[in-house]
Amino acid sequence: MQNALNGQRVLVTQATEFMGPAFCEVFAEQGAEVVASTADLSPPGAAEELVQQAGPIDVLVANLSIVAPGTPAAEVDDDEWRRVFAALVDPLPRLTRAIVPHFLRRGGGKILVIGSASALRGMKRASTYSAARGAQLAYVQAVGVELAPKNIQVNAIAQNFVDNPTYFPPAVQANPRFQDRLAREVPLGRLVMAREDALFAAYLCSAAANCFVGQVFPISGGWATR
Secondary structure, three states: OOOOOOOOEEEEOOOOOOOHHHHHHHHHHOOOEEEEOOOOOOOOOHHHHHHHHHOOOOEEEEEOOOOOOOOOHHHOOHHHHHHHHHHHOOHHHHHHHHHHHHHHHHOOEEEEEEEEHHHOOOOOOOHHHHHHHHHHHHHHHHHHHHHHHHOEEEEEEEEOOEOOOOOOOHHHHHOHHHHHHHHHHOOOOOOEOHHHHHHHHHHHOOHHHOOOOOOEEEEOOOHHHO
């Protein structure tokens, strides 16, 4: 797949975190003009301001991340719950409200949400994070079927065990306990490479993927599909 995004302007949020660096690099290789944002989208009004400043956009990549709390479920307080949802969930309807009118004027567009497979398989001490990631995927499914008749495709990648600086930095990957876990839990036997993930995301953002509606694509080396 070469130059799949020629002529497309792609807005990537949290561009220095999670999958942002790999996506920006690969999307540019595929011919896109990448608008790389590092804005904090948690505050009300931030998402709308970002879309306004970005100018005409063909594709929005909602790359949202936060360090996952490891709090036992019975000890999760309201502050943690609100903080995680403010970072991972609240920006989505704000971004949608802001960008859909632009897409309608341009005759269509795409939204790709980069989520987590923690919403697809239970994980201990991850109730807040998993709930927020699950809300992301439910939102994508609902909005996807609503906007499809308007030529706006909304889909999501639900990932885990993908090489990225936020959740699997070099120090984690070098830890023997993590290596044992990887061999034990991931059928692929290794992390999915960031470039592999980014190339698939580029495909989903291209015209070749216009048929997908509100779908969630697990990328986890088999962890989420065991």
